[in-house]
Amino acid sequence: MPHLAYPTTTCEGFRCETHCAVRGLAICGELGPAEHEEFERLAQHVRYGPKEALFSEDEVADSVYSLIEGIARLYKLLPDGRRQIIGFALPGDFLGMAPGNRYSFSADSIGGVTVCKFFRGPFLRFIENRPQMLLRMNDFATRELSLAQDQMLLLGRRSAEEKVAAFLVGWRERLARLEGVTKTVSLPMGRQDIADFLGLTIETVSRTFTKLEREKLIVIVPDGVRVLDPKRFDALAAA
Template identity: 40%
Template sequence: MMRDDIHSTGIPVLCTSCEARHRGLCGVLTPSELVFLARSSTKHVVQPGEELVSEALPIDRYSNVLSGVVKLKKMLSDGRQQIVGLQFAPDFLGRLFMIESNVTAEAATEVSLCSFSRSALEQLTTRQPDLERRLLQQTARELDQARAWMLTLGRRTAAEKVASFILMISENIDPGAGPAKSFDLPLSRSDIADFLGLTIETVSRQLTKLRTDGVLTIENNRHVTIEKP
């Protein structure tokens, strides 16, 4: 039986207002290809702390991030973790044609996802070169971002690292609206320290200095307003 929100012709209802439909992976798909993918898709919301993908476990579904922030983690054998990246809307969550994930993906905030079967997406890539190209473009963009972040971690001061993190969140937290002046930090102080390779105390000191210098204000320990871009 066909789902009520999927048409046999035209764009599926669940795709018409989707962020990924206009700016993300699905933007290159034709209406008939969207219908094909939508037959195996589900939209769902996950809460902060919920695991979306597990490291070293088989991958059977991929997802588009529709809203919220996802943190990507690597685990060491002794239980320590390192946050190695963040994903925002309309990023694609997964690695095409990989049997298992090499990272753990966890919701840093409430996250809305559109998930679809691995087999359906891989079928589409065989007949839609633009889809494969879009995935390659995202992979290249993530590689560029990783290299830029290596520079931040390796060469910038603690103050510059914290400022770079604030700027990253501002530019990505609401991609459809441009850089945000006011937003909630998606990570705890502990996670920010982990992501930046700093101690929690250093992160707190640098945030306090930015606030004292009038660069930003912080309310309820989480809500940031940038006063001086």
């Protein structure tokens, strides 16, 4: 896909068939050919440049999003600016469902991001009489909820070192689902993002990375880490 001149662009020539690498994983993964065609007609394929907002907390939630490519950070802010990142969205993830008619969190791109965007109304009409789709939405929501609960345990009850180790293990597993297993875990998000995800400060995250490196559990490389001792590492992160 060409990198377009302006940051946010509707991709005219995009076809799921040829351009989407995560069909099987995404919300649309179980649609038959005919239904998928109808579904695709509801979608707008949009590309965002780095650090752009997909949507913001408290905005009227007029759209839902299926992330196709790139990584997004999802977060909530307190009035004084404190930020909690509630998750990182990867290709295949489904975003934008809200309990009321407004988004309950904000989402923005980290690097470049491509999404399928659906207006809420047509999307809901499409799924409302398709049990397959509804069941799949339920699976997605249940998985998200379980991840959120794991994160509550991490935030409430783990030490800084355990948080960082668990984060790296969890992130490696999520990447493995997409790209297969690798020794080097790429970290496209910055230290501040990791800190805001783990409920720590950037300094504590930095010190903890350094400590793990001194203890020969990892090696810090540009935009990622290499895991040296997966066994000892998983033990640190253990549930």
